[in-house]
Amino acid sequence: MENHILLSVENLTVRFPGFHHTMHAINGCSFEVRKGELLGLVGESGCGKSLTSAACMGILPANAEVSGRIRLGEIDMVSAGEAELASLRGQKIAMIFQNPMTALNPFFTVGRQLTDVIRRHQPLDKKSAYSKASALLNKVHLPDPDIALKKYPHQFSGGQLQRIMIAMALSCEPEVLIADEPTTALDVTIQAQIIVLLRELASTEGLSVIFITHDLSVVASLCDRVAVMYAGQVVEIATTEQLFAQPLHPYTQGLLQSVPEIGHGNAPLFAIKGSVPDLRQPLSGCAFVSRCQHCVSQCYEQAVNMSTIGQRQVRCFQAEGVLASFNREVANG
Incomplete structure (x- = not known):
């Protein structure tokens, strides 16, 4: 895989003003996609995955207030005009949706x-x-x-x-393909075939893919890297191997613990306690603080920025300690 960055999302913020309140839908989302890479964008429903992809395509609703940068090559998708965006869609960046039956016109042949x-x-x-x-x-x-x-x-x-x-x-040979939960409506066998196809296309065509999903099993079998979203923010970015071996953010840890394991019979499933923050209010401190078992006073009082730890990024004050503890456990067998 090449290190050439095709798409870069930098501090993306999306607001929807209303009569009584403003919906703070995306809150400083940042990630990048390299040439030939399959990046998984994961998180629970309502975390902003599909809205982020719509921003990357330049197809947000007219009432959206957008700030930050989305760079596709040398072009900023946020500041580009509609005519320029229309020429880019298909040729530079394309999208496939969750339900193909509603995406195709039933009155015309394929x-x-x-x-x-x-x-x-x-x-x-x-x-x-x-x-x-x-x-x-x-x-x-x-x-x-x-x-x-x-x-x-x-x-x-x-x-x-x-x-x-x-x-x-x-059809128009785009450089970046956004796949918005394209396997959700398919049975497991067909899901596997689509996953193999996307992997093949990334390899043979040099295609970069953003694969949006909440299914971690699909991510494990398809993606090179994973970006985890929560409350409109990317909270962790790591290679698939790193993320599944040792998640650093408490939300990522909770997601992985929530996956049912074969052989555990009637054991109760793990669930992340609490609920997502009210996005009608601006975030203060860590977005996950009300659901986190490891939070400290700093988490309530200070905004948490993404920090780089080795080859991964995480939005958590406790991340370095978590990784150090994991490394000690590995060293001690």
Whole structure:
């Protein structure tokens, strides 16, 4: 994998003003994606994963107040105009969604929809665009691509539709692909096939993928690095191996403890106590403080910035102590 950074999100903040209060949806989110990398963006529902991806695509609602920087190459997606964003979507950055049936138009064939996307961004005639569409369906391993192009979305299974959406996202050869929980609606066998396909495309096409999910098992089998989100902030970034071996942030530890383990029978499942903070109020101190078993007075009083520990980053005052304790345990066997 190359170290060249394709997408950089720096201190992203998204607010939604209302009559009685302002929703502080994203609160200083930062991460980066390198060429050929699969980055997992994980966290519970409502933590801001999909909103962050929408900001990266430049498709936030009109009433959103955005600050910070989202750099795609040399372009800042936050300050770019709508015409520039429209030209970037598809060619530089693309997205696949959770439910492909709602993302495709039921009144047009798959071939019509694929060729329309291709011709929107590339100077090709109908025949050349059709040939490219067929080649794309073949690339994502959809059987009989020429026949598939003549069918309508309802004539495909969920897994086949997701392959079509991936082909559509790749049609203009983007550098970054955002996959917003693309396997959630699929059964386990089809999930595995989509995961293998994304890994293959990252390897053969040099494609960078942001994989948004709450399923840690998918992250473990697919991603190179993981960014964990909580209350609109990234609280930990590490390689997949590091994160699963020794999570440093208490929220990450809680997420991993919440995963059911085979062989534990009727043992009660672990649950993180408490609830997420009210995002109608500005955060003061650590966002996780009300649910954390290791907090100290500093956690209530001071804003917590991301700190770098080795090759990983974490938003926690206690992180260095946690890592030192883990290293002592490993050294002592």
